[in-house]
Amino acid sequence: MKMSIKTKILSFIPIMIIVVLVISGLSYIFAKNEIEEEIESRLARQAGETAGDMETLLAEHQRIGEALAEVAGQKGTTFNEEDYQSLQERLIGMNDATFGIGVWFEPYAYDEDTEFFGPYSFRDGEEIAYTDEYANADYNYPSQEWYTAGVEAQGATWTAPYYDEALDTVLVTTGTPFYTEEGTLLGAVSSDMNAEAILALAQNIEVGKNGWAFLMDENGTLLAHRDAETIEDDPVLQEISGEFEDSGTERVAYADGDAVVSYTTLAQNGWKLGLVLPESEVYAGVNALLRNVVLIAVVLIILTTVAMYVLASKITKPIRALNEEVKHVAEGDLSRQLTVTSKDETGELTTSFNLMVTNLQNLIASVRESVHTSSDAVSQLSAISEETMASSEQISRAIQDVAEGTTNAAAAAEESSNKTTVLSEKLSALTVISDSLHQQSEKVDETNQKGSEKTSVLQVKAEQTDEMIGHVEEVVQDLSEQMTEVASVVGTIAAISEKTNLLALNASIEAAQAGEHGRGFAVVAEEVRKLAEQTAEATRDIRDSMKDIQTKTIAVTGEMANARKLSIEQFEITEETVASFGEIAKSNTTMSKLVSDMTSHIKDIEVNKEKVVSAIAEIAVVMEESAAASEEVSASATEQLTALEMVTTSAEDLQVSSEKLVQQIEQFKS
Incomplete structure (x- = not known):
């Protein structure tokens, strides 16, 4: 099959189109991967920073309870009710996040005639109030979760958030046991924290434009969510909560679209803080990039095609004219001459043709x-x-x-x-x-x-x-x-x-x-x-x-x-x-x-x-x-x-x- 020079030149257009498409596709893929990694890294960094703030808040509150437990272990029954009340007021004043704190002795451990002894102080508006209404058989503090968990762990433990009817407040409590110098259990210290303070940190996190944050306890119960009224109605997070590790990134499918979840675990209580960002927002920049890449590729293909067509025509036109003259010379007509119209290789070829005819x-x-x-x-x-x-x-x-x-x-x-x-x-x-x-x-x-x-x-x-x-x-x-x-x-x-x-x-x-x-x-x-x-x-x-x-x-x-x-x-x-x-x-x-x-x-x-x-x-x-x-x-x-x-x-x-x-x-x- 005979192909003209113009056809050969134009045959490179499909190759150029393929090259442009491949380069555009690779650029899009690389950019997409970079954007995904950047967003996931940013989410993980934001989750880590917020979790760090929460851990600082929890650690400061936990140290209040541990400090009181250390004093109670040393002083024991030598401190009377007023001494403990005074100490509790000072400790509560040291940390704004601490709502209340109490010292709870084992039954008959403080006094053989007193079964329950538990002085408790708490915030009442701008003041710090004191009460002993929890030191009775009705409340039976030795059976409470914060008490039993701390005794079993022989160290500070955290409860899940709960509603206290007497105080009309959602609390989260740490339980810290204290012992005599001989190692005998004397009781446990409870330090209550207003859960709304830490939940507000999670609810107020801004995740992109349309994202949100959630807080989940170690049992998979949602504590904070974008919609506080339907906090229990997120079946997607409820379903995948068992798959969460200490930290990582997951992709979940919601009815209104998929989302990227980046989460981390709080060291003190095992709660998980997660940031959710819809994939539509994740890939907004990627989609814009794709549109730009496609537009640039189409423009490049059109410009390349037009340029190669014009170039092929410019190259082949003088060659066709020279070919016609060569045919006349081949038939024996040595009187033919061409006019040189360019200074490129085609012009040199025309000059050489004229010189050849003269020499012949x-x-x-x-x-x-x-x-x-x-x-x-x-x-x-x-x-x-x-x-x-x-x-x-x-x-x-x-x-x-x-x-x-x-x-x-x-x-x-x-x-x-x-x-x-x-x-x-x-x-x-x-x-x-x-x-x-x-x-x-x-x-x-x-x-x-x-x-x-x-x-x-x-x-x-x-x-x-x-x-x-x-x-x-x-x-x-x-x-x-x-x-x-x-x-x-x-x-x-x-x-x-x-x-x-x-x-x-x-x-x-x-x-x-x-x-x-x-x-x-x-x-x-x-x-x-x-x-x-x-x-x-x-x-x-x-x-x-x-x-x-x-x-x-x-x-x-x-x-x-x-x-x-x-x-x-x-x-x-x-x-x-x-x-x-x-x-x-x-x-x-x-x-x-x-x-x-x-x-x-x-x-x-x-x-x-x-x-x-x-x-x-x-x-x-x-x-x-x-x-x-x-x-x-x-x-x-x-x-x-x-x-x-x-x-x-x-x-x-x-x-x-x-x-x-x-x-x-x-x-x-x-």
Whole structure:
């Protein structure tokens, strides 16, 4: 499929559109992520700051109760009701958020005659009032949640907000137990805080334009909400409250749209403060950004398309005009010229086209003149070439005859030289073999001499071996006789040990009959009997060993006899070997003399052979040089003849080409 330059340029428009769309999409995605992270971070930061304010408020209130509990633990029953009232008034005045505070002793712990003792002070408008109406069985403060929770935790605990009918106020209470120095529980301190103060902090938080805050206790009960009248009617937060961790961000779905929830947990009582911001507000900036990105992308695409179309038209218009002129030139019209309208690459191309046409005009004129001149010269060259070719053929035939004769003579000389060379090589090989044979003869003589010396040594060693075998036979015979004597002695020892054993047995019997007087003798007799038995046992072992040694001695005697027989045979063979070496030495001496004579005659032939081979080689070289020179002259003549034929043919072809060139040049218009 053929594509114009304009089409190729415009084909980049879809690519540019895709690039713009991809860049716009990525920019939108990155910006969206950044905005989401920024809003979530801002919500988390705002929740953390508000939670910090609440924790400060709660911590200051909790310290009031802990301070009173510490004093109550130290003073205990030594403080009377007025002392506690005075202390409570001072502590309440130290913190504006503290509504009331009381000291509550365990039943009968303050006074064995008083079951309930609980002085309590609270704010009454601008004044601080005192009451003891809670110290009775009807209220039964030891059963209250703030009391039991503090005692169980052995530290400060917080209650959920509750409504106090007597005070007509929503309170949140901390319970802090106090103990004697021995660790016995005395009671608990209650410090009440007006819940409206902390709930107001949550309700007054401004979260964006349409967001709100909520406060939830550790059980998931909503304490503060954007709509105080329907605080219990937020099923979405009620449903996800069990999924909350200490802090984090969640997305929840409301009927009027999704929302982002950022929450954190208060350290003192586990309450969760959350900030809710509708996603419509979260993504308001993102949606505006999307509109701007889409608008910019559309504008860029339109501008890019128009710019590329205009550019393609501007580039291709002069190229099309130049293409038309080139077609006229291709048809032979060299009178065409273009006007240069630009200074870019297209203008340079137009200038080059005009220059090319001018150069072609000059070239055609020069060629036309040269063709006419060369046509006449070619005619003359063709005639001269035909005459020269006839003379060259005669010279070539004469030189070829001379070359054939010289080649035959050189071949005969070369054959003689080859045969002489073969003869020379065989004589040289014979000389080498003769020298080698002489050397081998000398080595055989030397080896024979060494063998004779070794056999003499072997003969002496054989005599020494025979003498040693005789000595060994005598030693073995003496050993056999001594073993017989030892066996006799061992038999005597065995008989003595048997008799000793019998005597020891008889002595034991006699000692037993002697009673108490023979007991010592009986012990000695028993030891003698044991020694006799050990001697008999050792004697038996010796007798067995002696039998084994006698058996092996007899075997050694037989082997020594065989060894002596082999030694005699070895000595006889050694004498025969010595005689054989003598015969070999005589034969080798005779052969060595014959080889020396043969080597001398071969060397004389070798000297004369070198002269013959050298003369024949010189003749062959001269003949080969003559043949080569003749062949070179013949080849040169043949090449010259061939070259002349080619010149003649080329001249004829050139004549034809010149005529055709004249016809073609006449087609161009100047």
